[in-house]
Amino acid sequence: MTVVFQIPELETDRLRMRAPTLGDWPALSDFYASDRSKFVGGPMTAEQTWRTLATETGHWALRGFGRWALEEKATGDYIGNCGLWEPDGFPEMELGWDLLANATGKGYATEAGAAARAHAYNTLGRTTLMSMIAPGNAGSKAVATRLGAAYDKMFTHVTFGEVEVWRHPGPDAL
Amino acid sequence: MIGAADIPTVQTERFVMRAPQLSDLEAYTAFGSSYRSVGVGGPFTEAQSFQRLAALIGHWSLRGFGRWMVADKDTDEPLGVVGLMYPSDWPEPEIAWTVFECAEGKSVAYECALAARAYGYETLGMKTLISCTMEGNTRSEALAQRMGATRDADFTHPDYGVMRVWRHLPPEALS
Numbered sequence: 449m450t451v452v453f454q455i456p457e458l459e460t461d462r463l464r465m466r467a468p469t470l471g472d473w474p475a476l477s478d479f480y481a482s483d484r485s486k487f488v489g490g491p492m493t494a495e496q497t498w499r500t501l502a503t504e505t506g507h508w509a510l511r512g513f514g515r516w517a518l519e520e521k522a523t524g525d526y527i528g529n530c531g532l533w534e535p536d537g538f539p540e541m542e543l544g545w546d547l548l549a550n551a552t553g554k555g556y557a558t559e560a561g562a563a564a565r566a567h568a569y570n571t572l573g574r575t576t577l578m579s580m581i582a583p584g585n586a587g588s589k590a591v592a593t594r595l596g597a598a599y600d601k602m603f604t605h606v607t608f609g610e611v612e613v614w615r616h617p618g619p620d621a622l
Numbered sequence: 623m624i625g626a627a628d629i630p631t632v633q634t635e636r637f638v639m640r641a642p643q644l645s646d647l648e649a650y651t652a653f654g655s656s657y658r659s660v661g662v663g664g665p666f667t668e669a670q671s672f673q674r675l676a677a678l679i680g681h682w683s684l685r686g687f688g689r690w691m692v693a694d695k696d697t698d699e700p701l702g703v704v705g706l707m708y709p710s711d712w713p714e715p716e717i718a719w720t721v722f723e724c725a726e727g728k729s730v731a732y733e734c735a736l737a738a739r740a741y742g743y744e745t746l747g748m749k750t751l752i753s754c755t756m757e758g759n760t761r762s763e764a765l766a767q768r769m770g771a772t773r774d775a776d777f778t779h780p781d782y783g784v785m786r787v788w789r790h791l792p793p794e795a796l797s
Contacts, residue, residue, distance in 0.1 A: 453679070455626045467626045470684045473710070495711035495780060499673075502680030502709075505626055509679045510644045510672075536647070536672030606669055 453509040456571075458516065460563045463556060465516035465530070468504050472517050472526045476501060479528075479548050487582040488546055489608070507535065513572060515544065518560050520551070527551035530560035532568055532577075537606050541568065543579050543616065545591060557591045565595070569619040577616040582608065589614070596621075627683035630745075632690065634737045637730060639690035639704065642678045646691050649700040650675050653722050661759040662720060663782060678703065687746055689718060692725075692734050701725035704734035706742050706751070713777050715742065716752045717790065719765065731765055739769070743793040750792055754785040763788070770795075 455467035477494040485491050492500070508514035515531030528547035534540065543565055545557040568574040579597060581588045592614040600615035629641035642650075653659055654666035654674065666674065682688035689705030702721035708714070717738050719731035735753075742748040753771060755762045766788035774787040 450628050450630045452628050453626050467683070493780065495709065498684075498710035499677050502677035502684055503673045504676075504680065505683040506676030506679030506681075508626060509641070510647075510676050535669065535676070537669035606667065 455505075455508050455514065455516070456567075458563050458567060459521075460559050462521055463527075463560055463563075464519040464521055465560060465563060466519060467508075468501055468515070468517040468529070470501070473498060473501055475526050475548055476529075479546065482549065484549055485546075487585040487588065488544075503535075504529065507533065513541075513568070516560070516564070518547075518551075518556065520556075527556060528560075530557065531564045532572075538580070539603055539613075541574060541577060543568065543577050545588070552587070555594075557588075558594045561591060561595050565616060566622075569622070574619075576618055579614045579616070580605070580608075580611045581614055582611055592616075627679065629679070629682050629688070629690070632737055632741060633695075634733050636695065636728075637701065637734060638693050638695050638698075639734055639737060640693055641682075642675055642689075642691040642703070644675075646700045647672060647675055649722055649724075650703075653720065656723065658723060659720075661756055661762065681707065681709070687715075687742070690734075690738075692721075692730055699724070701728075702730050702734070704731060705738050706746075711780060712754070713787070714750070714752055715748065716754055717742070718753065719762070732768060735765065735769060739790060740796075743796070748793075751790045753788045753790065754779075755788065756782055756785055766790075 458465035477497040480490040480492045480497040513532040515529045518528045520527050530545040533542045533544050545561050547557050568577050579592050597614040597616045600613045603613050632639040651668050651671040654671035659665050687706045689703050691700050692702045692704050704719040706715050707718040717735050719735050721730050742751050753766050770791040771788035774789040777785050777787050
């Protein structure tokens with residue numbers, strides 16, 4: 449007997465959302481080595497990033513959903529991660545996004561976030577969704593705002609400390 | 623849909639080695655929070671144990687092999703984690719074992735490590751395998767020796783420090 453777990457592929461106008469692979473590791477390591485990762489658990493070493501990549505993939509098997517690797521269709525380049533995340537310690541399912549430094553300013557997080565949110569509502573049948581954002585993370589708040597989300601409340605995460613919970617419009621409002 | 627990982631089930635004489643799953647989290651968290659995890663970098667918080675359980679599965683996806691949850695053949699109760707491990711900061715693929723407290727003294731690690739070694743050699747075609755132990759983990763060292771492994775040059779891990787490398791018998795010595 450073999451246990452297989454699968455990661456569905458999504459497509460948006462400009463992005464392919466696919467399973468994370470080992471090929472994403474060098475670029476993801478650069479992201480986690482940089483200051484950009486300070487709001488999402490970094491910075492961390494390349495070795496710690498390798499385990500994070502394994503965790504991202506395995507989350508799909510444990511929860512039946514997870515985060516996709518984002519690939520720019522025009523170039524085939526890996527440009528970040530986005531998807532649904534609910535590890536132990538999270539109050540509910542979260543919609544999250546991380547973009548590599550060279551992929552910002554193009555609306556990719558908003559585009560991928562909308563597709564992941566639609567997956568949560570339409571495929572998984574969820575009725576609400578939030579994003580947890582570090583208080584100083586203005587870039588992510590701008591993405592959340594573009595997605596129609598609004599500040600809901602504070603939450604104290606065991607590792608990240610105080611974070612803001614941004615509530616997305618429900619399926620009916622979309 | 624694309625397959626993210628195929629995790630085969632391996633039967634040993636007394637145990638089943640299967641894909642880790644969410645129902646193993648309680649046992650894995652209990653192990654991670656106990657003194658028993660000190661030899662593998664612990665203790666770990668509940669949140670870390672979830673991430674590590676996910677990473678056990680994700681390793682299969684990244685490498686095409688990994689570690690199994692060892693379970694009781696009748697009850698499926700998780701007894702430990704044994705298999706082949708090769709994260710980026712490891713010198714080469716290793717046979718790794720962890721046994722939960724409830725399964726102590728039943729030679730779970732020995733029986734399943736032999737199965738993992740056979741899987742590495744026979745199914746994956748590997749030519750050599752090691753096991754790494756942290757200083758003071760005399761029980762794991764005794765198990766490596768019981769399997770016929772011998773000391774090789776030490777390896778210095780960036781976080782765990784100096785680790786002893788045990789070189790397992792090669793495939794040709796087992797046939």
